[in-house]
Amino acid sequence: MRTDVEGIVLRRRKINEKTSMMTLFTKEFGKISAGTNLSEGRNRNQPALHAFTYGKYELNKTRENFFINKAEAVKSYYSLAENMDKYFHAGYVLEFTDKVLEEGVPEAGVYSALKDFFAALEKREKGFGTLVLAYQTKVLKFLGTEPVLDECAICGQKKNPAKFSIEDGGIICQECYSQVQNTRSESLIYDLNFDIVKVLKYFSANSLTNMQNIALKDAAGRELQSLIRAYAAHYLEASDLKSESMV
Numbered sequence: 001m002r003t004d005v006e007g008i009v010l011r012r013r014k015i016n017e018k019t020s021m022m023t024l025f026t027k028e029f030g031k032i033s034a035g036t037n038l039s040e041g042r043n044r045n046q047p048a049l050h051a052f053t054y055g056k057y058e059l060n061k062t063r064e065n066f067f068i069n070k071a072e073a074v075k076s077y078y079s080l081a082e083n084m085d086k087y088f089h090a091g092y093v094l095e096f097t098d099k100v101l102e103e104g105v106p107e108a109g110v111y112s113a114l115k116d117f118f119a120a121l122e123k124r125e126k127g128f129g130t131l132v133l134a135y136q137t138k139v140l141k142f143l144g145t146e147p148v149l150d151e152c153a154i155c156g157q158k159k160n161p162a163k164f165s166i167e168d169g170g171i172i173c174q175e176c177y178s179q180v181q182n183t184r185s186e187s188l189i190y191d192l193n194f195d196i197v198k199v200l201k202y203f204s205a206n207s208l209t210n211m212q213n214i215a216l217k218d219a220a221g222r223e224l225q226s227l228i229r230a231y232a233a234h235y236l237e238a239s240d241l242k243s244e245s246m247v
């Protein structure tokens with residue numbers, strides 16, 4: 001069966017001189033692996049096979065495999081590679097996305113958030129890490145693992161929020177915290193500093209393309225990064241990413 005899809009290159013692995021295995025995040029089929037013999041030469045196929053590209057692909061779909069017949073870049077964010085810091089942040093986001101997506105499951109929300117992330121990162125001058133955290137917050141939401149932020153994740157009361165508990169999936173109240181404190185791993189409990197809840201809600205509710213002027217201060221950014229990584233590791237098994245020490 002022949003089918004046209006649009007997609008974002010997550011990864012490319014050379015099998016031999018002629019063949020590459022691409023990991024594409026397609027709008028239509030979610031994450032897929034697809035082989036291709038398209039040449040890397042100086043032709044218009046080339047950018048469509050590289051990371052940081054959003055393109056159109058003509059696929060041959062057999063029962064078990066995808067094969068890319070034609071590829072055409074729609075937008076290549078190659079300029080990200082001109083700024084090492086941007087490049088590392090973009091690379092981390094691709095690895096994170098690859099890790100949290102299940103093969104063959106369409107994820108329209110994550111797909112459009114990833115496109116927005118690239119567009120926003122390209123325009124940004126600083127605060128790249130903040131944009132990454134906002135993207136990850138959206139991914140948690142779209143994959144159905146959004147933390148509970150409006151009420152205690154254990155008892156549901158809206159008063160006295162005391163901590164953010166990874167294991168309980170969101171904020172917990174003072175009473176519940178006193179009860180579960182001894183049974184929770186200390187490293188998975190976070191203080192509610194610097195309006196951490198407000199920031200998460202803001203990330204969740206606003207488009208990545210409207211965050212040009214938002215950049216967290218260093219300490220707040222590091223703490224939220226630690227929380228989101230721990231949360232994604234706990235709920236989406238997104239841990240030990242090769243690129244995470246770079247951002």
Ligand SMILES: [Zn+2]
Pocket residue numbers: 152153154155156157172173174175176177
């Ligand atoms: Zn409670």
